[in-house]
Amino acid sequence: MIVAYWIVAGLLAAAMLMAGAMKTLRHKDQLRESGMEWTDGFSAVTVRLIGIAEVLGAVGLILPPLTGIAPVLAPIAAIALAVLMVGATVVHIRRKEKATTSLVLMVLSIAAAVLGFLAVV
Numbered sequence: 414m415i416v417a418y419w420i421v422a423g424l425l426a427a428a429m430l431m432a433g434a435m436k437t438l439r440h441k442d443q444l445r446e447s448g449m450e451w452t453d454g455f456s457a458v459t460v461r462l463i464g465i466a467e468v469l470g471a472v473g474l475i476l477p478p479l480t481g482i483a484p485v486l487a488p489i490a491a492i493a494l495a496v497l498m499v500g501a502t503v504v505h506i507r508r509k510e511k512a513t514t515s516l517v518l519m520v521l522s523i524a525a526a527v528l529g530f531l532a533v534v
Contacts, residue, residue: 414528414531414532415532417528418478418487418525418528418529418531418532419478421521421524421525421528422474422475422478422487422491422525422528422529423475424521425471425474425491425494425518425521425522425525426471426472426474426475427471428518428521429467429468429470429471429474429494429518430467430468430471430472432464432467433463433464433465433466433467433468433469433470433471434464434468435464436460436461436463436464436467437461437464437465437468438464440457441455441456441457441460444460450508450510451504451505451508451510454504454508463497466493466497467494467497469490470490470491470493470494470497472490473486473487473489473490473493474487474490474491474494474525474529475487477490478529478532484529484532484533485533487525487529487533488525488526488527488528488529488530488533489526491522491523491525491526491529492522492526494518494522494525495519495522495523495526498515498516498518498519498522499519501515501518501519502515502516502519
């Protein structure tokens with residue numbers, strides 16, 4: 414169970430870290446030009462906060478089990494990322510955009526949460 418958690422959490426954390434860093438470090442206009450049209454519906458501060466939430470979620474997946482300090486926080490971070498991806502899916506569907514990426518990340522988040530809770534118990 415531990416190995417499965419690390420595989421799923423590692424993939425999810427890498428994806429979230431890259432996506433979150435991009436949203437945090439780039440300006441809203443640069444994101445829109447790179448294909449993220451959904452940013453039109455949000456303020457620059459909101460886009461940056463979404464990116465920060467993704468980065469913190471990625472750190473929350475890896476750091477607690479790695480250090481052994483409050484490892485129950487890892488599946489909680491996975492649940493938070495799943496909720497974030499539900500929101501992303503809704504936004505993409507409402508805007509008639511592809512929601513495949515957010516759906517895959519949502520499933521990975523749910524899998525990480527389940528595996529994380531099983532590994533903690």
